Amino acid sequence: xxxxxxxxxxxxxxxxxxxxxxxxxxxxxxxxxxxxxxxxxxxxxxxxxxxxxxxxxxxxxxxxxxxxxxxxxxxxxxxxxxxxxxxxxxxxxxxxxxxxxxxxxxxxxxxxxxxxxxxxxxxxxxxxxxxxxxxxxxxxxxxxxxxxxxxxxxxxxxxxxxxxxxxxxxxxxxxxxxxxxxxxxxxxxxxxxxxxxxxxxxxxxxxxxxxxxxxxxxxxxxxxxxxxxxxxxxxxxxxxxxxxxxxxxxxxxxxxxxxxxxxxxxxxxxxxxxxxxxxxxxxxxxxxxxxxxxxxxxxxxxxxxxxx
Amino acid sequence: xxxxxxxxxxxxxxxxxxxxxxxxxxxxxxxxxxxxxxxxxxxxxxxxxxxxxxxxxxxxxxxxxxxxxxxxxxxxxxxxxxxxxxxxxxxxxxxxxxxxxxxxxxxxxxxxxxxxxxxxxxxxxxxxxxxxxxxxxxxxxxxxxxxxxxxxxxxxxxxxxxxxxxxxxxxxxxxxxxxxxxxxxxxxxxxxxxxxxxxxxxxxxxxxxxxxxxxxxxxxxxxxxxxxxxxxxxxxxxxxxxxxxxxxxxxxxxxxxxxxxxxxxxxxxxxxxxxxxxxxxxxxxxxxxxxxxxxxxxxxxxxxxxxx
Numbered sequence: 001x002x003x004x005x006x007x008x009x010x011x012x013x014x015x016x017x018x019x020x021x022x023x024x025x026x027x028x029x030x031x032x033x034x035x036x037x038x039x040x041x042x043x044x045x046x047x048x049x050x051x052x053x054x055x056x057x058x059x060x061x062x063x064x065x066x067x068x069x070x071x072x073x074x075x076x077x078x079x080x081x082x083x084x085x086x087x088x089x090x091x092x093x094x095x096x097x098x099x100x101x102x103x104x105x106x107x108x109x110x111x112x113x114x115x116x117x118x119x120x121x122x123x124x125x126x127x128x129x130x131x132x133x134x135x136x137x138x139x140x141x142x143x144x145x146x147x148x149x150x151x152x153x154x155x156x157x158x159x160x161x162x163x164x165x166x167x168x169x170x171x172x173x174x175x176x177x178x179x180x181x182x183x184x185x186x187x188x189x190x191x192x193x194x195x196x197x198x199x200x201x202x203x204x205x206x207x208x209x210x211x212x213x214x215x216x217x218x219x220x221x222x223x224x225x226x227x228x229x230x231x232x233x234x235x236x237x238x239x240x241x242x243x244x245x246x247x248x249x250x251x252x253x254x255x256x257x258x259x260x261x262x263x264x265x266x267x268x269x270x271x272x273x274x275x276x277x278x279x280x281x282x283x284x285x286x287x288x289x290x291x292x293x294x295x296x297x298x299x300x301x302x303x304x305x306x307x308x
Numbered sequence: 309x310x311x312x313x314x315x316x317x318x319x320x321x322x323x324x325x326x327x328x329x330x331x332x333x334x335x336x337x338x339x340x341x342x343x344x345x346x347x348x349x350x351x352x353x354x355x356x357x358x359x360x361x362x363x364x365x366x367x368x369x370x371x372x373x374x375x376x377x378x379x380x381x382x383x384x385x386x387x388x389x390x391x392x393x394x395x396x397x398x399x400x401x402x403x404x405x406x407x408x409x410x411x412x413x414x415x416x417x418x419x420x421x422x423x424x425x426x427x428x429x430x431x432x433x434x435x436x437x438x439x440x441x442x443x444x445x446x447x448x449x450x451x452x453x454x455x456x457x458x459x460x461x462x463x464x465x466x467x468x469x470x471x472x473x474x475x476x477x478x479x480x481x482x483x484x485x486x487x488x489x490x491x492x493x494x495x496x497x498x499x500x501x502x503x504x505x506x507x508x509x510x511x512x513x514x515x516x517x518x519x520x521x522x523x524x525x526x527x528x529x530x531x532x533x534x535x536x537x538x539x540x541x542x543x544x545x546x547x548x549x550x551x552x553x554x555x556x557x558x559x560x561x562x563x564x565x566x567x568x569x570x571x572x573x574x575x576x577x578x579x580x581x582x583x584x585x586x587x588x589x590x591x592x593x594x595x596x597x598x599x600x601x602x603x604x605x606x607x608x609x610x611x612x613x614x615x616x
Binding site: 082114115117120121122123124152167168169170171173174177178180181182183206210211212213214215216217218219220222223224226227229243246247249250 | 390422423425428429430431432460475476477478479481482485486488489490491514518519520521522523524525526527528530531532534535537551554555557558
């Protein structure tokens with residue numbers, strides 16, 4: 001086989017993104033499906049992969065594949081390990097899980113990363129490690145803070161091109177469950193109204209002044225509306241700011257070392273977190289390109305799955 | 309009518325508790341129903357009241373009634389006002405909402421209490437104000453901190469027998485929505501396992517050391533289990549401690565004035581919060597009796613609904 005192409009799979013909880021990568025790690029084509037791990041029954045992962053990637057597999061039946069994300073979790077295709085920090089790209093390459101039931105196709109799942117066994121408390125990531133290495137490579141950085149916001153927002157400290165430490169915040173999921181299942185969401189309008197900048201800044205200011213009081217400030221999302229001090233369309237932006245602001249307040253001590261802060265996210269989240277970082281006076285830069293694809297290409301290069 | 313008896317209704321979101329009170333404010337009988345405001349359609353409140361209290365109404369058709377709680381909210385029987393702090397028992401008595409469509413029966417709904425219009429941010433309560441005055445009277449206190457834990461945990465500062473200020477924490481609802489709707493709950497066992505004291509204390513210690521980091525520590529509830537550092541039956545106690553500890557950390561500055569701290573709750577919650585307060589070294593005392601019934605009796609006495 002002439003290993004000049006590779007399928008990279010960013011296979012998360014809710015979605016599956018497939019990249020056809022060339023020998024330079026450039027994205028030739030991209031295919032997306034709502035085929036996240038939580039939507040697929042055990043035993044159906046091969047079928048989901050072959051269905052989405054059929055156009056590529058018809059042309060080249062022996063294309064190798066690399067996958068990152070929740071596909072390597074307990075509820076994914078095959079449970080893979082967590083590598084403890086400090087973890088570098090070579091550590092990931094040495095701990096790939098190879099699927100051996102694919103009729104000759106080479107298919108590797110990238111492990112997750114976890115905290116050190118001696119750490120004060122535990123944390124885990126799956127998928128973000130691949131984005132981290134892709135983003136560091138794209139920016140030519142060896143030392144940085146990386147913020148990967150989302151359902152489980154990750155803050156990563158990279159040192160000598162390795163993941164030195166990291167921390168998860170449940171920011172996105174808290175916003176979702178409070179909006180959908182708590183009393184706060186009862187006053188929210190559907191569909192979600194336009195972003196409200198004054199309400200967002202008010203939320204940032206309040207949580208910034210009293211970051212310990214999040215679980216109390218959350219309730220003001222309801223009380224401000226009941227007392228007619230805030231209109232319902234402003235509430236989601238206010239709630240979002242309280243949660244993002246709590247995250248930034250908790251991490252702020254670690255940002256004072258002056259290392260660059262790289263935000264790795266889609267444009268919407270980059271913009272929203274960028275507003276909050278600017279509001280608190282933190283310098284940051286947005287990661288370019290698609291770090292997950294770049295990280296998978298880097299691993300494929302190092303393991304010979306893709307010609308350098 | 310010989311006003312020597314009264315029906316007191318503690319009518320909340322999920323349940324309705326009815327007390328038959330004598331002229332001393334003593335509870336003669338109690339009836340409970342799962343007839344909370346959210347379970348009753350508009351227009352059906354009178355029926356729910358008459359059904360539950362039928363045994364008393366058959367004997368004494370003209371019994372007056374006083375109600376507190378969410379029955380006075382937008383989704384209740386009749387929306388009542390919020391009185392701004394500082395609010396005393398006489399202020400509540402002067403702002404009762406009288407239902408006038410009950411064929412001669414005297415029926416009053418107690419207003420809620422809200423923050424001052426000039427306050428930095430808004431907060432509201434409905435029902436807890438009645439418990440506060442009942443508890444203060446029962447303990448013979450005029451100045452105190454009162455903690456009313458629950459779905460929306462309230463911290464109240466009483467000064468000269470009035471509610472001077474208060475603050476709500478979403479502790480109970482956060483526990484519920486995270487257990488039922490977030491990734492944390494996926495590792496929880498049903499039914500809820502027995503309380504785990506070491507996990508509870510570990511959670512208190514961790515949030516106590518870094519109270520700003522709640523939304524990150526919440527995620528450790530999952531990570532500790534994934535890395536086999538905590539067993540699934542311990543997780544709910546750990547999560548509970550993070551949320552209760554965040555509440556106590558946020559309020560701790562206000563407790564340093566040395567006033568008595570009165571915990572007004574059912575025995576389970578009193579015990580759980582008591583453990584946490586003891587762990588952090590705060591002195592507290594449990595409120596006796598049924599403060600809601602006592603508060604309603606006090607209001608009935610002052611308004612002539614019940615003979616003194």
